[in-house]
Amino acid sequence: MTDDRVRQARLVVGNYVEPHLGMPLAEAKAVKSVRSEAGSVVVEVELGFPAGRYAPELAATLERLLAAQPAAGPARVAVTWRVAAQAVQGGLKPLPGISNVIAVASGKGGVGKSTTAVNMALALALDGARVGLLDADIYGPSQPRMMGLQGERPMSRDGRRIEPLEAYGVKVISIGFLIEEEQPMVWRGPMVTQALTQLLGDTNWGELDYLVVDMPPGTGDIQLTLSQRVPVSGAIVVTTPQDIALLDARKGLRMFQKVAIPVLGVVENMSIHICSKCGHEEPIFGAGGGARMAEQYGVRLLGQLPLDIRIREETDAGRPTVVADPDGPVGRAYLEMARRTAAQLSLAAAAGAAGPSITVEET
Numbered sequence: 001m002t003d004d005r006v007r008q009a010r011l012v013v014g015n016y017v018e019p020h021l022g023m024p025l026a027e028a029k030a031v032k033s034v035r036s037e038a039g040s041v042v043v044e045v046e047l048g049f050p051a052g053r054y055a056p057e058l059a060a061t062l063e064r065l066l067a068a069q070p071a072a073g074p075a076r077v078a079v080t081w082r083v084a085a086q087a088v089q090g091g092l093k094p095l096p097g098i099s100n101v102i103a104v105a106s107g108k109g110g111v112g113k114s115t116t117a118v119n120m121a122l123a124l125a126l127d128g129a130r131v132g133l134l135d136a137d138i139y140g141p142s143q144p145r146m147m148g149l150q151g152e153r154p155m156s157r158d159g160r161r162i163e164p165l166e167a168y169g170v171k172v173i174s175i176g177f178l179i180e181e182e183q184p185m186v187w188r189g190p191m192v193t194q195a196l197t198q199l200l201g202d203t204n205w206g207e208l209d210y211l212v213v214d215m216p217p218g219t220g221d222i223q224l225t226l227s228q229r230v231p232v233s234g235a236i237v238v239t240t241p242q243d244i245a246l247l248d249a250r251k252g253l254r255m256f257q258k259v260a261i262p263v264l265g266v267v268e269n270m271s272i273h274i275c276s277k278c279g280h281e282e283p284i285f286g287a288g289g290g291a292r293m294a295e296q297y298g299v300r301l302l303g304q305l306p307l308d309i310r311i312r313e314e315t316d317a318g319r320p321t322v323v324a325d326p327d328g329p330v331g332r333a334y335l336e337m338a339r340r341t342a343a344q345l346s347l348a349a350a351a352g353a354a355g356p357s358i359t360v361e362e363t
């Protein structure tokens with residue numbers, strides 16, 4: 001009798017398609033144990049992505065599902081999470097103490113890469129992860145402003161390593177901390193990449209589950225060199241729905257493919273305009289571009305963020321949306337996007353491979 005209930009419960013929980021993973025929990029190897037304890041069924045689920053805020057919600061969902069199945073009967077469900085370190089691209093050594101480096105890239109400038117990177121970092125931290133943010137955009141560092149750290153200078157305790165600054169629980173290093181904001185960056189390529197790899201290696205990050213890297217826009221030599229030098233376990237490409245940005249985003253996908261960095265997916269930014277006066281929704285940059293691109297290249301659409309004046313106001317004021325309004329619709333969209341990204345990254349280990357591979361034909 002109890003054996004039957006355990007078997008049923010295992011089936012119900014294992015077949016549940018977890019929305020962030022986009023696959024059944026059993027397939028994602030997230031069902032840790034199902035057993036009977038003093039006459040009742042006890043289920044343990046372990047997610048591979050930060051779920052501090054989400055775990056109780058998932059536990060309640062699974063308990064409801066089980067209660068609705070007479071054959072499984074009522075059960076207790078515990079959901080925990082643990083972030084594992086993923087492989088990095090061939091030939092590179094992972095950074096000590098840093099489990100996962102996620103590169104946030106775009107083919108084109110101004111599509112909202114930094115806004116996406118900062119909100120993703122904050123969302124992962126809000127879910128309980130230890131997170132760092134590296135502003136690798138040498139030409140237009142924007143993280144000091146977005147994180148409300150403008151004008152601050154990082155210190156060194158030992159004269160060797162730089163101590164990162166911290167805001168809202170996220171450690172931050174930016175080339176912007178070391179230069180004046182108005183000062184133009186006239187460094188040439190090799191100097192730039194050297195400065196960056198140095199910044200990456202010489203920062204005292206401590207232990208991190210994720211280091212989010214806000215990459216310079218574009219797909220030129222600097223970006224390519226960075227993709228070859230920084231040990232990255234997964235990349236996301238930010239795009240707007242406009243065709244031209246999509247063409248550029250495709251170059252971004254191809255660049256990561258060249259250096260064997262798994263592309264975790266695409267984030268479509270400014271996908272729909274929501275009028276701040278009347279709430280009317282309008283796809284001013286065209287509809288469905290991100291979804292089409294994701295489908296075409298076999299990568300996931302990790303999120304769609306609206307063109308919303310509050311995103312700009314909050315981010316530019318140094319209190320990004322995930323901090324300013326985590327429970328509003330936009331804050332929730334960022335949290336979901338970050339969870340899907342981390343979930344996708346966690347699947348790389350479950351698959352025992354370097355992650356999903358994409359094929360991109362030359363255009």
Ligand SMILES: Nc1ncnc2c1ncn2[C@@H]1O[C@H](COP(=O)(O)OP(=O)(O)OP(=O)(O)O)[C@@H](O)[C@H]1O
Pocket residue numbers: 106108109110111112113114115116137140142217269270305306307308309310311312313315316
């Ligand atoms: N979804 C959005 N809705 C409204 N404004 C946004 C949105 N995303 C980004 N912005 C605003 O657009 C501007 C450009 O965004 P951001 O700096 O993130 O782009 P970027 O791709 O990093 O640009 P760059 O190429 O200069 O580094 C910023 O002022 C930002 O606040």
Ligand SMILES: [Mg+2]
Pocket residue numbers: 113114115137140142
């Ligand atoms: Mg930027």
